[in-house]
Amino acid sequence: MNLPLGYRYSAAYAGIRQMERDDVALIVSGVPASGAAVFTQNRVQAAPVKLCRQHLRVSRGQVGAILVNAGNANCATSTGDRVALAACRAVSKHLRLPVAQVLVASTGVIGVELDFNLIEKALPRLAAGLAEDRFGEVARAIMTTDCVPKEAFGEVKLRRGVVRFAGMTKGSGMIHPRMATTLGFVLTDANVPAVKLRPILKRAVERSYNRISVDGDTSTNDTVVLLANGCSGVRADPGEFGAFEEGVTTVMETLARQIARDGEGARKLITIDISGAPNDDAAGQIARAIANSPLVKTAIAGSDPNWGRILSAAGNAGVPFEPAKVDIVMQGTTVCRSGLAAPFSESDLKSRLDQPECSVELTIRGKRNGRARFWTCDLTEDYIRINASYRT
């Protein structure tokens, strides 16, 4: 799969992390790209989130570069706003871009001042290192507690030619649906105006990032950016925005699933399918309640087909349904029929739950057909181990 045309990437170690591992990165578009972004809904918003909103407004959705750092969230810091702005200004100077065309994103610990000098010193190296084939280095530089970098690629054939998509994301803890979880950057060389990108990104986030949960917490820094720089020379026809949106959504769904799979301490990806709910939103609520239940997640960690916890979690979703009409299927085996235990081979199912991918399907029988799909991960001792000493 080819990368979208017209983007260059660079990563470096600036000394923000204690461990010597790349912690700053640049994504640059050769020509200003149309850009859209969604941000955290947390009341506490990091300085870069606030600045990105402002820059996108001022630039009317034109983006030339994104500067990202890991190791420090630049949130709840007294110098936060100044540092974020200074960082954008420095990038704008190095790359000869209007400052409002520079976005900035940070991830890491909250409440520790971010030292602008570290960024300033790293910038010449970052700018000098920009290259078309360093996408993967950036994907690695933005990792925090992630075990693996997360990338996804795609292409869509439009009437005027092929457009390419490439996405990267990070995130492992503080992952919760209902918002643009974590950092995510999706790039395409399609020619699509910013005004069209925004609703497309919003819907794609709804079907991807808002459908995963690791621990029910939501970060102060969550940011997902979609850029379209038009470097393929392929303009989407009005009738082709649907196909373009599918391309974006597929990449973002793949990224989101990778986050759930790489949840802190997780050993299993759990796919939850709900059907027969009063409507799609209600199905989403039920899926979310199951995905966030520590009791369901620990049971699956232990390969225990404890469907009673799934039924109980569904009952807590705030959605009216008749328990006697509920069927639950785990890994293809019906474990609950009409709200009651169904006969199944415990040892057989247990061994199939030992696999790295588990499925839970909950169907409410009747005439309604609200559906939703969610992804989460199991909850293991390692989640605790990672988080009991993240800061120290």
Place this chain on the structure above:
Amino acid sequence: MNLPLGYRYSAAYAGIRQMERDDVALIVSGVPASGAAVFTQNRVQAAPVKLCRQHLRVSRGQVGAILVNAGNANCATSTGDRVALAACRAVSKHLRLPVAQVLVASTGVIGVELDFNLIEKALPRLAAGLAEDRFGEVARAIMTTDCVPKEAFGEVKLRRGVVRFAGMTKGSGMIHPRMATTLGFVLTDANVPAVKLRPILKRAVERSYNRISVDGDTSTNDTVVLLANGCSGVRADPGEFGAFEEGVTTVMETLARQIARDGEGARKLITIDISGAPNDDAAGQIARAIANSPLVKTAIAGSDPNWGRILSAAGNAGVPFEPAKVDIVMQGTTVCRSGLAAPFSESDLKSRLDQPECSVELTIRGKRNGRARFWTCDLTEDYIRINASYRT
């Protein structure tokens, strides 16, 4: 502290649990008591919950006996309603009580048929064993994953004399505010009509059981019953219901705190105080968001003063506030002032967070004074260990 007059207790092993440990218990009032109860708000409700509602309606709040079993929730079972009713009938026959004056409560695994024969066989032993001094045996018989039995006692001096309170409760996982979490039984020998008990219980639950959280899950069986049998001969005057309610609330608050402290795998009781919120409900929402945050709970498990996670959890509560006006105090040490890091000795605070009781105070400075207090526990590897293999 003396037990309330006029109650007898009994516990026995009926064979419902695999381990040979008392699993059925009776609480009997010598004369029919005024009774009130609150139940789970889960859409999936166990058979005993449904039957208790019906019996309290039919008997107009008169209760002679409560039968409790552990080891099986009698929920999502095809014979559940029949078994619950048969159990009440058997108790009513043994104790010569109208069947509607018998309540029944179950706790344990969901989705496994409860064998009425086991209860029937144990009943003669249970009835024969009834004694005034077996309160503690019942408190132990209703335990599931609890490490310790949970009891609380109190008395209040009214104009006509002293009335006594005794409460017991169980619960360790599937603990979440917003409802009558777990099983709880509070007995008093005061003379108070059922119609007065109901609002008193509702408010007391709001200030106790609805203020704790272990894992954010809510059981299908949660039941809290308050009985007042009048055996002290002391009738509360209209002006004394307030004092009576304080007595009930104090006992229930003590019970609720014990549940949080004994949360599955917990090593620490965490008390969360919010002040300066727009109103008390908003303060409660913020406290709940912090109490339910796995990231806050794991940080405290690791004695890590990671106040950024507390601020971030507060930001997710759905309550509008200005982060720059927030102060956070942990174990008496200010860690965040005006939304920013405050200087403190990390090693000193770390060692104080190693204690079995930790406090978190979050104040929003300004003119509003909404307050709330919540209790939760830390989240440790043992929570996972306990829950990954509960059923098997």
